Amino acid sequence: MRTKNYLLLCAAAVACWSLALLYIPAFADTVEQLMLLFLSTNAG
């Protein structure tokens, strides 16, 4: 993928991801649960 297209993809992904986290509570909860699982498994 060319750099310009890649940067556009990154910008779009960040925008969509942020909006989903902010406005879809169930999505944010799922992401946080996965992060908590990762931390619980690897923080020791």
Added chain:
Amino acid sequence: MLRVTLQIIGLLLLLLATTIITLRLAHQDADGPSILFPGGALISGTLYNGPEPDWRFTDDIPIIELQLEDPLSSRRIFVMESDGKVYVPSGYMRSLLGRIWKEWAFSAEAGDGLAVARIDGIRYQRRLIRVTEPDVIAGVAAKLAQKYAGGATPETVAEVSQSVADGDTWIFEMAPRLR
């Protein structure tokens, strides 16, 4: 192929950073924490003003919200009653991730420990005091194992006690403020 791989890794790292920043900012002034990210001051809920409660009611409550006054932030945390007193734990204290994740515990120990706990919609003004006395820890470890580790077997209690003795897990009493 290497280029595509690096682009995918870069995108995943970007989404991880976006998640942390977005959720951290979204919750930092909220009335309470999210699952993982600290919230702001605990505002809603009746402020308890009465005699010392019978903390055994927390045996049926897996998670409470705990707010430090300095720095002002709140998080979800386990709770254990033992011998009439109430305690909260902080784990992973000797790991790198733990030092970042559990920064509040270092602040509580270094500072005055003033805190507010919100349990079932009631706010309790308390002071966090780190406890290390083995006889106290034994009771707390038994309750911690019973509530959160599948049962207070001698092995799990010993494991929790050893974790506290090693400094991997810190235990704070949520003491009354007037002490």
